[in-house]
Amino acid sequence: DARVTQTPRHKVTEMGQEVTMRCQPILGHNTVFWYRQTMMQGLELLAYFRNRAPLDDSGMPKDRFSAEMPDATLATLKIQPSEPRDSAVYFCASGSLRDSPLHFGNGTRLTVT
Amino acid sequence: QKEVEQNSGPLSVPEGAIASLNCTYSDRGSQSFFWYRQYSGKSPELIMFIYSNGDKEDGRFTAQLNKASQYVSLLIRDSQPSDSATYLCAVKVGGGADGLTFGKGTHLIIQP
Numbered sequence: 001d002a003r004v005t006q007t008p009r010h011k012v013t014e015m016g017q018e019v020t021m022r023c024q025p026i027l028g029h030n031t032v033f034w035y036r037q038t039m040m041q042g043l044e045l046l047a048y049f050r051n052r053a054p055l056d057d058s059g060m061p062k063d064r065f066s067a068e069m070p071d072a073t074l075a076t077l078k079i080q081p082s083e084p085r086d087s088a089v090y091f092c093a094s095g096s097l098r099d100s101p102l103h104f105g106n107g108t109r110l111t112v113t
Numbered sequence: 114q115k116e117v118e119q120n121s122g123p124l125s126v127p128e129g130a131i132a133s134l135n136c137t138y139s140d141r142g143s144q145s146f147f148w149y150r151q152y153s154g155k156s157p158e159l160i161m162f163i164y165s166n167g168d169k170e171d172g173r174f175t176a177q178l179n180k181a182s183q184y185v186s187l188l189i190r191d192s193q194p195s196d197s198a199t200y201l202c203a204v205k206v207g208g209g210a211d212g213l214t215f216g217k218g219t220h221l222i223i224q225p
Contacts, residue, residue, distance in 0.1 A: 033212055042155070042217035043201065056212065067162040091156060101147055102213060 002026045004105035006092050013052045018080040021108045023092030025074055032075045033102060034060075034067055035091040043091070049075065082112045116140075119202050119216035129149045132189040134218050134219050136202030139183070145205040146178055146185045147213060150198045157201055161187070 006078050007023040013019055027034045033048040047057035047067040057067060064083070069075045079086055093102040116139040126132040134148075145164055146171035163169045163176040163185065175188040185204075189196055199220050203213040 034124050035215075045212040045214070050211050081212075095222040101159045101162050104158070 008040045008106035016081040019078045021076040025094030029094035031095045033093040036088045038088045117216035122220040125222045133193045134187040137184045138204045143208045147203040148187045152198045153161040181193040196221045
């Protein structure tokens, strides 16, 4: 059963530290999305890639967040420096042109103290 | 600004009854519509998608789309306690795998 894999599942860090979250999309999916979920805002799209090229990162705070896709099997989301307001669950999802629905990973629950 | 609106609930429905979940969207260019279910502490999982006006049935689930009125709904027949979850409505503008815009979800509680 193909699935999106995210690591780590949980991360607790202190304000000012760098945080890196990783995602392995479903094999064959050419589009990767990063979402952030909080109680107040719900699911927000941060950035997405197609064929490893960044297409839209307008939802992402540019000064501290960065997203990359060094190869087809790995996407990363970095926060530097992290702040308490970044505490949320970060989901990675992948999709393909043929299979329109998105498939979500299990998420990384980030707590910044 | 694309917006997707849902009643946050909680919506309480007796076991065996029909649960009706509603969603409205602001962008008339929206072409694809999705319902995801999310259990507490878990990731969203796809239940159904619908592209054309009318009804689409899959087991106990029926999605309904009315593009003229800009609303989409999800009916759950013979509701079970295991259906208790948050239901997220999502829309996408255009074809291909572009980002979905999600509503904040409706919390559904099925009472045994």
